[in-house]
Amino acid sequence: xxxxxxSGGGLxxxxxxxxxxxxxxGRIFNDNRMAWYRQAPGKQRDLVAxxxxxxxxxxADSVKGRFTISRDNAKSTVSLQMNNLEPADTAVYYCxxxxxxxxxxxxxxxxxxxxxxxx
Numbered sequence: 001x002x003x004x005x006x007s008g009g010g011l012x013x014x015x016x017x018x019x020x021x022x023x024x025x026g027r028i029f030n031d032n033r034m035a036w037y038r039q040a041p042g043k044q045r046d047l048v049a050x051x052x053x054x055x056x057x058x059x060a061d062s063v064k065g066r067f068t069i070s071r072d073n074a075k076s077t078v079s080l081q082m083n084n085l086e087p088a089d090t091a092v093y094y095c096x097x098x099x100x101x102x103x104x105x106x107x108x109x110x111x112x113x114x115x116x117x118x119x
Contacts, residue, residue, distance in 0.1 A: 002026035002108045004095045009113035016117070017083045022095030022110050024076040032105075033098040034071055034078040038091035038115075045094065049080060062088070085117045 008020040020036065035050035049069040051057045057069050068081040078095060095110030 002028060002097060002099060002106075004097055004108055004110035006093075006095050006110040006113045009093060009115045011116045011118065012085055014085060014087055014117055014119050016085050017081070018085065018115060019082065020080040020093055020095075020113060020115075022078045024078075024097050024108075027099075028076055028097070029100050031101045033101070035096040035098070036069065036078070036080045037094045037096055038089075039094070040091040043091075048093070050096075051078065082115070085115075087117045087119045089115060090117050091115060 003025050004022055006020065006022045009018060012018050031053055033050055033052050036048040037045045038048050039045040047060055048063055049057060049059045049067055051069045051071050053073060059067060066084045071078045092112045093115050094112050097108045099106045099108065
């Protein structure tokens with residue numbers, strides 16, 4: 001079994017910065033993808049950023065140039081540095097691990113953390 005534990009988040013004014021972290025434990029395959037999703041009230045859960053075990057990042061257009069995803073494979077952690085935050089970034093953020101690289105790979109989720117950006 002795999003567990004993901006998130007930390008970080010909170011309340012910040014527009015233009016400010018926050019950092020989210022996620023630590024994975026358990027049986028983790030060498031080839032995997034870690035990612036951050038977010039879900040605003042009444043909306044679907046959307047991909048914010050992802051990073052492969054080869055450190056190839058991918059970002060949603062809405063966060064490009066403001067957010068940076070990084071990972072430490074030795075510690076099985078992934079982080080999301082969020083700069084120049086906007087009220088539209090307000091959501092619950094979830095850490096995700098896709099354990100493997102096939103269509104049948106298992107997905108795991110963190111507990112979620114609230115990010116609120118005030119105008």
